[in-house]
Amino acid sequence: MQADVVSARVERARELTKSLTKQGIRAVALTNVDNSGITLVKTVPVSRLERAAQFGIGLSPIFDVHLVNDDFTSSADLGGPVGDLRLMPDTFMLRPLAAQPGWAWAPTDQYTQEGEVFPCCQRTFAGRMTERLAERGIAMRLAFELEWFVATVDAKDATPIHRGPAYSAAVLSEISDFARDLIAALEEEGVGVEQFHPEYATGQVEISVAPQDPVGAADTNVLVRQTIRGVSARHGYKSSFAPVAILGEVGNGGHIHFSLWEDTRNLFAGGKGPHGMTDRAEAFVAGVLEELPALVAVGSSSVASYLRLVPHHWAGAFACWGRENREAAVRFVTGMVGTRDTAANTEVKCFDESSNPYLVAGAIIAAGLSGMERNLRLPPEVTVDPGTLSSEEQERLGVRRLPESLEEAVNHLEKSDVLREAMGDVLFNAFVAVRRGEVAAFADKTPEEVVEAHRWRY
Numbered sequence: 001m002q003a004d005v006v007s008a009r010v011e012r013a014r015e016l017t018k019s020l021t022k023q024g025i026r027a028v029a030l031t032n033v034d035n036s037g038i039t040l041v042k043t044v045p046v047s048r049l050e051r052a053a054q055f056g057i058g059l060s061p062i063f064d065v066h067l068v069n070d071d072f073t074s075s076a077d078l079g080g081p082v083g084d085l086r087l088m089p090d091t092f093m094l095r096p097l098a099a100q101p102g103w104a105w106a107p108t109d110q111y112t113q114e115g116e117v118f119p120c121c122q123r124t125f126a127g128r129m130t131e132r133l134a135e136r137g138i139a140m141r142l143a144f145e146l147e148w149f150v151a152t153v154d155a156k157d158a159t160p161i162h163r164g165p166a167y168s169a170a171v172l173s174e175i176s177d178f179a180r181d182l183i184a185a186l187e188e189e190g191v192g193v194e195q196f197h198p199e200y201a202t203g204q205v206e207i208s209v210a211p212q213d214p215v216g217a218a219d220t221n222v223l224v225r226q227t228i229r230g231v232s233a234r235h236g237y238k239s240s241f242a243p244v245a246i247l248g249e250v251g252n253g254g255h256i257h258f259s260l261w262e263d264t265r266n267l268f269a270g271g272k273g274p275h276g277m278t279d280r281a282e283a284f285v286a287g288v289l290e291e292l293p294a295l296v297a298v299g300s301s302s303v304a305s306y307l308r309l310v311p312h313h314w315a316g317a318f319a320c321w322g323r324e325n326r327e328a329a330v331r332f333v334t335g336m337v338g339t340r341d342t343a344a345n346t347e348v349k350c351f352d353e354s355s356n357p358y359l360v361a362g363a364i365i366a367a368g369l370s371g372m373e374r375n376l377r378l379p380p381e382v383t384v385d386p387g388t389l390s391s392e393e394q395e396r397l398g399v400r401r402l403p404e405s406l407e408e409a410v411n412h413l414e415k416s417d418v419l420r421e422a423m424g425d426v427l428f429n430a431f432v433a434v435r436r437g438e439v440a441a442f443a444d445k446t447p448e449e450v451v452e453a454h455r456w457r458y
């Protein structure tokens, strides 16, 4: 099976080599996202792409226990200087990098030197969960929405590229060339740009892109971020995907939107459940909602995440759901009348971009599947800001405050049989070790120091 995948990718690399060279592309950036949420890269000249597709590029397995501050920890299976993995490029996903002339990019899977998938491979985990869903005849369409902070940076200071008004045309006129170049670069790469706007916080902007299959959406998330970094650099800017760029301001969300499809039927519309959800879609969302306290350790995976995940910031700090409720961690979106068959989807708002998008995709599916297996129903809908409810009302509606620290979140994660089974022990233990390592690394740091330490890492 793996051998077939590899030989198809090698064949594709061979086809691409000529056309890439003709387009003036000289080198390919090969990425993977590690358990700290950092995107790692190794690069090869185009002439070596075919060989890389066949035999991979070496990487120490210690990077699966790499921390955000560049320290390393260890797990039962991983740690120390010995060993090698192969980063195997998925040449079918190769794209030119429009903001880095002469460069292309491709995501990679992690293999062992024996040609087996490495059990920590986050991208393979997302693919495996997608297959589990497919066994039930269901396909997920997923999109990562990106909010980020842009600044001009000199040796001393970061000066935000705008200071509001939030969502304003005035801001757009100040950042017009940057925004146009970004949209153009993404479209040139084949990314389905749907919308761009100046966001609420100082220096903050947002882009949304079209939904795809889960692995494709996570790949696109990596590509979009690399393109944002590239366009930013060409304008003398730096972009931050950290959960909080400026302490005390609204943070950067990494919301995900997903819908579930059986052939051409959207399971979030035309059903008998809440707001037209079908039974299976409701069970899936109920599974996600139930697992959220553990899921935030995956989707809001840094110490800094919990400076963002606070009430009244539209970050979704409460495990509850509501139609178009922007304070609920799970916001149900029906879309405009006339478009509901295609538009209805679920947004998970509590996640941010310090997380690994492949793990987020896989973990959401695992939680949803567990809801489907038990045919779970949703608790009552929350139609107000859950942070304004009394504790009695919260209890009646089943509203829970999500973890207030990474430590609290990882305690929930460690108790999650659903996520442990889905990820497998090697990946699960390494992921938990990284969270514990980061909790320890920042234990005596002030919020300012935490923000500072995470600002330019993702």
Ligand code: GLU
Residues within 6 Å of the ligand: 147, 250, 251, 252, 253, 254, 308, 313, 314, 315, 316, 326, 349
């Ligand atoms: N910036 C908010 C967050 O931290 C989200 C704002 C919005 O709903 O667009 O998630």
Ligand code: MG
Residues within 6 Å of the ligand: 147, 199, 206
């Ligand atoms: Mg937003």
